[in-house]
Amino acid sequence: MEYLKLYNGVEMPVLGYGVYQVPDYNECKRSVLAALEAGYRSIDTAQAYQNEEAVGDAIKESGVGRKDLFITTKLWITDFGYEAAKKAFETSLKKLQLEHLDLYLLHQPFGDVHGAWRALEELYKAMKIRAIGVSNFYPDRVMDLINFNEITPMVNQIETHPFYQRTEDHSFLEEQGVVHESWAPFAEGRGEFFNNEILSSIGKKYGKSIAQVTLRWMIQRDVVVIPKSVTPSRIKENFDVFDFKLSQEDMEAIAALDQNESQFLNHRDPETVKWFGKLLKN
Numbered sequence: 411m412e413y414l415k416l417y418n419g420v421e422m423p424v425l426g427y428g429v430y431q432v433p434d435y436n437e438c439k440r441s442v443l444a445a446l447e448a449g450y451r452s453i454d455t456a457q458a459y460q461n462e463e464a465v466g467d468a469i470k471e472s473g474v475g476r477k478d479l480f481i482t483t484k485l486w487i488t489d490f491g492y493e494a495a496k497k498a499f500e501t502s503l504k505k506l507q508l509e510h511l512d513l514y515l516l517h518q519p520f521g522d523v524h525g526a527w528r529a530l531e532e533l534y535k536a537m538k539i540r541a542i543g544v545s546n547f548y549p550d551r552v553m554d555l556i557n558f559n560e561i562t563p564m565v566n567q568i569e570t571h572p573f574y575q576r577t578e579d580h581s582f583l584e585e586q587g588v589v590h591e592s593w594a595p596f597a598e599g600r601g602e603f604f605n606n607e608i609l610s611s612i613g614k615k616y617g618k619s620i621a622q623v624t625l626r627w628m629i630q631r632d633v634v635v636i637p638k639s640v641t642p643s644r645i646k647e648n649f650d651v652f653d654f655k656l657s658q659e660d661m662e663a664i665a666a667l668d669q670n671e672s673q674f675l676n677h678r679d680p681e682t683v684k685w686f687g688k689l690l691k692n
């Protein structure tokens with residue numbers, strides 16, 4: 411495994427396993443066990459994924475030592491605010507059956523972000539969390555959080571894949587010392603991702619799949635990846651990305667695929683913010 415060092419010295423695996431859209435307990439537990447068996451040591455879940463219990467049970471059953479694991483979960487916006495965040499953190503920890511978290515993220519840049527962040531800062535100082543960060547924050551929101559608080563986030567997890575490469579975000583985050591983590595490395599298959607001819611032809615040169623080429627491309631850009639799959643063969647395939655290196659020419663060919671546009675949602679569109687606001691009122 412390769413690692414990226416966060417600015418506080420914590421080492422984060424460059425490759426982890428994500429469990430978004432795996433709400434079924436048995437499927438999630440079985441898949442996390444398969445991932446741990448394949449060699450993954452970093453697992454990315456969230457309060458909103460409703461599968462923290464399954465992740466916790468899989469970790470326990472796997473027998474992998476706690477110090478070898480890197481466990482991330484995320485605080486959902488309905489629990490943003492200082493008091494609610496502290497409570498939700500304890501609930502997540504209990505569901506995961508852990509004494510501490512490796513990384514805790516604010517899932518979205520909406521609602522009482524600053525109140526929630528102060529709770530995370532306190533939990534970090536109390537050594538209940540080894541690193542704290544954010545997700546779906548555009549550079550302006552990251553900058554505001556840095557300006558207004560004591561601790562700079564260590565990680566920002568944002569949509570990143572060949573069609574939405576986040577080059578400017580990456581430079582900004584690097585300047586601030588924040589590690590860039592990708593979500594949806596395969597764009598969840600959107601835009602005919604798994605039929606892309608450029609990625610496929612690059613893969614053929616190395617005897618690797620489109621998925622493997624994509625993960626390798628991000629790792630070479632110092633972007634952390636957390637691909638999701640519930641298919642055992644794909645779980646293994648996505649882990650097998652450390653025995654080759656893409657040439658500069660191939661890195662550039664992938665760079666040319668950037669459409670610089672989300673395949674999912676624009677967090678800056680007032681309609682998106684309105685939609686999230688409705689969740690807060692429910």
Ligand SMILES: NC(=O)c1ccc[n+]([C@@H]2O[C@H](COP(=O)([O-])OP(=O)(O)OC[C@H]3O[C@@H](n4cnc5c(N)ncnc54)[C@H](OP(=O)(O)O)[C@@H]3O)[C@@H](O)[C@H]2O)c1
Nearest residue numbers: 428429430454593594595596597598621637638639640641
């Ligand atoms: N912070 C956020 O707001 C946020 C948002 C989205 C995701 N995330 C995190 O990022 C993780 C990854 O993103 P994602 O789950 O949205 O999407 P993704 O990893 O881009 O794509 C997952 C899809 O690709 C398929 N797949 C996986 N490996 C494959 C392979 N080698 N060949 C062909 N198909 C393959 C999976 O199918 P099967 O499962 O059927 O094999 C699944 O349909 C999530 O699980 C979650 O942890 C975070």
